[in-house]
Amino acid sequence: MTTATPEGCYVLLGTEQEPGTTYDVLSPTRHVGSPWGPGVQHGGPPAGLLARAMDRLAPRSDTRLTKIGVDLLGAVPTADVRVGARVLRPGRRIELLGATLEARQDDGSWRPVAEARAWRQATQPTADVAHRVAPTEAFPDVTDTASAEHALPEVWDITGFVSAISWRVTRPFGGGPEGGTSMAWVRLEQPLVAGEETSPLEQVVMIADVTNGVGARLDPVRFSFLNTELTVHLHDVPRGPWFGVSAESTIGADGVGMGSSVLHEPDGPIGQVAQSLLVERR
Structure with missing residues (x-):
């Protein structure tokens, strides 16, 4: 599924200066919408903005962000x-x-709506000792279109951020009749900010937030399972534009759950994602 015109998820309006911090001010477009309700942004685009701000803060070529929470x-x-x-x-x-991400209030003031932390680590050549833990299930190649035979669930609201992504579902959400993890190759079709090239890091952080949807075990008509946070560990460099998401959800007995996924490049896994879920009956 693709969207034809690259409008972007946000339009950059300008900057504001506060003591010690320069803020980018942005206006959201229709591509940030969430399936959880009208007037609410999907978690992916805000996560992308937070990653963008940290990655652009005094960057050095011999470092990279390795964990984003x-x-x-x-x-x-x-x-x-x-x-x-x-x-x-x-x-x-x-x-x-x-x-910090803040939203403008009706009176013009700003209210914090999301926060993030990231570890930036120095890099050095270690290709001679590289080792990737193999996933428990083989992930179909992104070029194997014959395996991408499953559609997005009909109950999904295919608008907003969901429609800003191309999907190749290789194992149906919920794992299908045989169980197991859900699998999809996904590619961001809209830039994070209009007129900018979205970096692979920004892309993969935005895409990571679909983990609880791809790994859903509950009927979204009967339950909501919003994530309250997103933690991404990247043990290898994201390149894109296609990223594989192999996802699963664990549902506890008291309304608390966890979404988890392994992130893939075509040549193997590059990271892992975890999300705390608030599970509620509708």
Whole structure:
């Protein structure tokens, strides 16, 4: 599924300066919409903005972000937002970065709606000792279109951010009759910010937030299972544009769940995702 015109998920309006932090101010487009309700942004685009802000903060070519943790402080409204990043713990080999996403209120003030932290680590050549833990199930190649025979679930609201992605579902959501993990190759079809090239890091963080949907075990007509956070560990460099998501959900006995996935490139896994889920009956 693709969208024809690259409008972007956000339009950059300008910048604002606060003591110690420069904020980018952005306006959301129709491509940020969430299936959980009108006027609410999907978690993927805000996560992408937070990753973008941290990755662009005093970057060095011999470092990269290896772990990104996003905490959603509540529903992110489809209002103007601003995002800014700062160094929390400087270092030559290891740095801790932080970022805040705020939404504009009716009175013009800003309210925090999401926060993130990321570890930036120094890199060095280790290809001679590289080792990737093999996933428990083989992931079909992205070029194997014959295996991408499963459609998105009919109950999904195929608008907003879901429609800003191309999907090749290789194992049906919920694992199908045989159980197991759900699998899909996904590619972002809209830039994060209009007129900008979306980096592979920004792409993979946005896509990582579909984990609880791809790995869904519950009927979304009868249940909601919103993620309250998103944690992405990247043990290899994302390249894109296609990323594989091999996902599963665990549902506890008291309304708490966890979504998890392995992120893939065509030549193997590159990272893992975990999300805490708030499970509620509708």
